[in-house]
Amino acid sequence: MRKLKSNITQFGLILIISIFTFGCEQKKENNKLNVDIDIKILEKEIESRLREYERHLKNGDSVSLGNMYMKNAEIIPSTIGRENITKVFGSYIRHGITGSSFKTNYLWGNDQLLVEDGTGTWSYKNGEVADSGRYLLVWKKDKEEWKILRDTWFPDKKK
Numbered sequence: 443m444r445k446l447k448s449n450i451t452q453f454g455l456i457l458i459i460s461i462f463t464f465g466c467e468q469k470k471e472n473n474k475l476n477v478d479i480d481i482k483i484l485e486k487e488i489e490s491r492l493r494e495y496e497r498h499l500k501n502g503d504s505v506s507l508g509n510m511y512m513k514n515a516e517i518i519p520s521t522i523g524r525e526n527i528t529k530v531f532g533s534y535i536r537h538g539i540t541g542s543s544f545k546t547n548y549l550w551g552n553d554q555l556l557v558e559d560g561t562g563t564w565s566y567k568n569g570e571v572a573d574s575g576r577y578l579l580v581w582k583k584d585k586e587e588w589k590i591l592r593d594t595w596f597p598d599k600k601k
Contacts, residue, residue: 480552480553481549481550484549484551484553484556485546485549487588488546488549488556488558488581488588489546491510491581491588492544492546492560494510495507495510495542495544496541496542496543496544498510499531499534499535499539499540499541499542500540500541500542501540502535502540504528504529504531504532504534504535505528507527507528507531508524508525508527508528508531509524509528510589510590511524511527511589511590511591511593512524512582512584512589512590512591514591515527515589515590515591515592515593516591516592516593517530517593517594517595518592518593518594519594534564538566538567538568539564539565539566539572540565540566540567541563541564541565541566541567541569542562542563542564542565543562543563543565544560544561544562544577545560545561545562546558546559546560547559547560547561548560551581553583554582554583555580555581555582555583555591556580556581556582556588557578557579557580557581558577558578558579558580558581559576559577559578560576560577560578560579561574561575561576561577562574562575562576562577573595573597573598574597574598575595575596575597575598576595576596576598577593577594577595577596578592578593578594578596579592579593580592580593
């Protein structure tokens, strides 16, 4: 009788541990799948924002470009705040830089804060490239819209 109780107890423990273990493994797989799906959605949202950025520059709209940044945004190392960022874009536009092309290479984060590593070019109205290089953007969700919190640019080395 005692041996039967011991066997039932062992069987019960094995069953509980198995259910817990396999249940956790399934949950891990589901979480990984959800993260992959979310990142794909977030990549599309950021892609859309990049195209919007390019349109605003092409249209010479420094105010709309500035509004893509958070109020407390920074273009590292020297431009702080949306108002100053808007002025910088106004200066670019006045100097004929109205073209740009950006491509995301890597994107990581979550549904509230993303880091984007990309490559891009800035160009004049006539299509001549003014600068090219890599960039790093920190995007933050602000009232259901992605805005840039931090921005930095690393120009390609001149040959």
